[in-house]
Amino acid sequence: MANRSTRAERQPAPELPVARVCVDVPLPHLDRLFDYLVPAELHEPAQPGTRVKVRFAGQLVDGWLIERAAESAVAKLAYLEKVVSPEPVLTAEVAGLARAVADRYAGSLADVLRLAVPPRHARAEQHPARDETQPAETARQPAVAAEPPSHDTPASDDQTPRPPLPGEPGAEDHTGWAEYHAGEGFLRALRDGKAPRAVWSVLPGEDWPARIAEAAAVTLAAGRGVVAVVPDARDLDRLDAALAVNLGKGRHVTLAAGLGPAKRYRSFLAASRGQVKVVAGTRAAAFAPVADVGLVVIWDDGDDLHAEPRAPYPHAREVLLTRAQRAGAAALVAGHARTAEAQLLLETGWAREVAADRATLRRRTPVITPTGDDPQLARDPGAATARLPSLAWDAARAALKADAPVLVQVPRRGYLPSVSCATCRAPARCSACQGPLALRSSHAVPACRWCGRVAGDHVCSQCGGRGLRAAVTGARRTAEELGRAFPEIPVRTSGRDEVLTEVPAAAAVVVATPGAEPVAEGGYGAVLLLDSWALLTRADLRAGEEALRRWMTAAALARPGVSGGRVIVVADGGVPVVQALLRWDPGWHAARELAERRELRFPPAARMASLTGTAEAVADLLTAVNLPPDAELLGPVPADQDQERYLVRAPRGRAAEVAAALHLASGVRSARKAPDPVRVQVDATDLF
Template sequence: MPAAERPVARVLPMLSVAHLDRPFDYLVDEKTDAAAQPGVRVRIRFAGRLVDGYLLERLETSDHGGRLSWLDRVVSPERVLTDELLEACRAVAQRYAGTLPDVLRLAIPPRHARVEKEGVAAGPAAPVASPDLGGWAPYPAGESFVRAVVDDRRPRAVWQVLPGDDWAQRIAELVTSVAASGRGAIVVVPNQRDLDRLAAACDRLLGDRCVTLAAGLGPAARYRRWLAALRGQASVVIGTRSAVFAPVVDLALTVIFDDGDSSLHEPRSPYPHPREVAVLRTHAAGAAMLIGGHSRTAEAQALVESGWAHDLVASREVVRAAAPRIEGIAEDDRRLGGDPLARSARIPTTAFDAARNALSAGLAVLFSVPRRGYLPSVACARCRTHARCRQCRGPLSMNDRGDLSCRWCGRPELRFVCPACGARTVRALMVGDKRTAEELGRAFPGVPIVTSGGAKIVDDIPEGPRVVVATPGSAPRAPDGYGAAILLDTWAQLDREDLRAGEDAMRMWMDIASLVRCKADGGRVVVVADAAGPAVQALISWNPVGFAAADLAQRHELGFPPAVTMASIDGPGLAITSFVEMLDLPAGAETLGPVPLPSGVRRPAGMEAEGDVERLLLRAPRSGGWHLADALRAGQNVRHARHDDTAGIRVQIDPPTIG
């Protein structure tokens, strides 16, 4: 028998086809009436098979004129899909031309029945004391920003962390203030290393009122912590990428730290960036938002220039006092007179002098190299042609035993023969961390050498003089800060054919320079790059805001995101051309390409090893971005409904790599 009241359940089936991205009506019987509430997981029969779904709402009648099927069963009475989370996921699906089921798969972890049965902890949550906010004093608007968050005035800011400041402690103080006011907060960081550092700071202030969400947790632990936020046991959630969807009760603040890190790029459809998810969610929920980091992305700068967010930066005097002395290699630098090979040498004399002075003062020195390995990139010794794998055309690398292998497919190259000139020997194009550590061990005999990168990452080093060789993002922290840092092979970061090359280089360099002691304490950073370059100049003056503003102005002039909305369509050439022909593009939209897919970009699923893959770009004015997304969604609906033979096509709004 149907339920006595509201017998119709509107259910969203968790299907991956675009034209079925809509709710369907089912009948609820008396047996499942009490458990069949909005937000619960259910099982329904769809096209002859049982599929998962979410119950969205209960109705008295259905618009469907035919016979309705019965709801098969309620998987769990836990209402995991809240109204606020559903609204946010819908906005994300629309923004990224995706489907709501795909976004819900990112937002809600798989169910773990035993964890659900554990129930809610008895007793009220432990009270949280308001923290000392003196650490925000160097930022003129820092303390007022925290007060505005606590007073529910919904401020939004982009925060430039001072060099040497403990960003994890500042965020912990901020979210503790929110928790003390009885509301909730979410913090998203790029990787597990940053998460561990933030968790240590939050645990001291929040205890069990804060939970962490990360991919490394097992299914049971992750679901238990997710439910703690849903049930109101935890008011603060910190985590990596998907934590931005955490079901925090009474959300007051979302913090995104280091939004330019590539670890935040979602590899699953519809590829939403946590920064954009946070913007959509905080706007809909009426919450505050903070984007922080040592550097600044063009997207964050666009939010400031549009008036959506305001600057949260320290004064120039405070910045200059906190920053180390930073030097580049200028064309007219008089110090190079006694070192004629300085501009061509990998480690010039000025860099060695900085390292020797720091070591003699009993401090650690950091050498940053862009790649792991021994010789991660090699070329023909005679004609300088890049050495490539004969199977997949990937770059060849050499280990410390002199063996060649492909960096992409791992295939060993037993005998190299240059296809251009026939030579059989290679030379280094780039030196990795292992070879660099070997060279520095000879240059500084008796000094301990520490390497950090890849699978072996060192978080902290003891006091005393030592040489650290690290890849970007893996540098350990020194107890009293590094005495000097040397940035090597910067050309590998700046010369990439990618829109974000300069932005990424600035982010890596500033993260490294922030580990060095201030200028008054003798801290020194040497950038082995032309000091006249815009990125190096911005680093020397510690001006990430100016660099981001100039970068954004250039993107406006050239028509690149975030000045415009851009969509990439990857796949076989004929397939993407036929797909674009069916789109009803908004006014002012342009078609660019197709061209071969840029190297280093992940291929669409099912096309990793076969067929030629091309990329076509669609560009529309920022005001028409939503219309472009709607056109792409409509095109995918038609394609799936027709069972069009275009499998392998990948549609992505504002792709992270445009090269």
């Protein structure tokens, strides 16, 4: 009774007594703000951006306090139950960005906020570690000692020395950006507080983390913040080191899931509290609470790690570009290769190209040569054993003789990830689930990759044969073959089980899967790109684009041609994607790719959304959706696990209407408590 009496006697806050709350309930029909009364005792801690708990549908649930208001259109309001923490970790800018991202991807604000703000770590919030960033009185000092301190950056003598920024006294006239047309102009615009937008085609062998760090330092010197996003932890480590050199210790933080809950949350708090204005991280860092963002950067935007696998499935590139547009910030889309989306930014005039001239390109690129596939294997027994065409064999042998490492890129991990009948070449399938059979080592028994069932007594369903042969060769088998071909040379592998970061400048063979290629000191003497057919023959809209991205990423690690660097791609030189590699011209390939997609009305020339679920669930959603008249419905086609998929295609100008219609239809189904969900993905990377 005492508790009930206490609740009845609660009084609303004296000022702005209404709290508008985003309730953390992932149901589309509840995707709106709900009004609650702020009790007088919570008037001070219940500030916009704080975590709260409220009564919703009879349950105590989490929520975000988005704003305070003087009155509500609802006559009778319940009170806030609790302020979880007075720490305002959701800034108004990030809340607005999250709403825009949710609308773009036909999702809910609560889902996006779950991606944007890491889980609370109470101890980190109450006792921030001093070794994560500088103390508050030193962390807020300006990035340039010569600059007068601003109101949020008190001066301090405790500064870590750093090289002078371009344009400062003592700085060299020649910077890495001088190698690129419009490169130094991009830096000047950042220094002047402007918002340039660029697509940067990075030269082979470029120290791209240093260039990004230079751009961050110039932006910081102009008094604005920076958010830089990379695909994985290896790239983040490199960028972290470069930022420490260019900015000085404690002037930036990193955000990534691999940091662990406490360290990640401390880094997040350092940004939200204004202790640092530069944040680098993986995809979730696109929402980092950096004040007054002046530059957003994404490295290698074609990497599928930038695509969020959780609803509403946003892509880090689109989040950052949306943020730049809303905040009036500069944007830099960087990479060795170029996506069709980046090319569209150039062709629409939204961004300008930053690229080197042909003379600089010829000086920096390795010698790239195509060759054939298995029919052109050398007669040399060692080369045949290693599955190397004669040209690749000679390039590897010459590099090793010069005491330089050799990189071998193999598109598949494992030993023999796919086998076939030795007699009729039919794919070997599991008798239980029809999944593909694979071998995990030279002494292993064939087993199914789907259900794990051992198939030691496999009999081909087509011809009755019992023998097996390799259909696809993995990285471990390739390393084994190369070890026999070069018996006195160390062979190392880099892949999912163990990813190498660096290798020394010594004779060695490094076998790596795409994305796991270590950096070699001084560059590789030779880079061999094997099994190109595995990338080029994928049934995927982005097969060619992805193949070129993976090849250029590996080839960029080779020494320049004038220093003996060579790249051998085992593919037909007449294929357009191979031609783009030979000429090191990602812009030409991206323009060609975009033109073909415009003709076929494929993304990014048009907007597409996929609807995946059971046949009954998808049909139910389609009856509830009100699409624009010029939107097309394609399908159905079979999807995984007895599901089917429809595609909705619409002109880019109708994208917002399509997303809103799909979200509204999803809300209708959730309000009716439809039993089977439908996954709605806008601009999914795996549409085909």
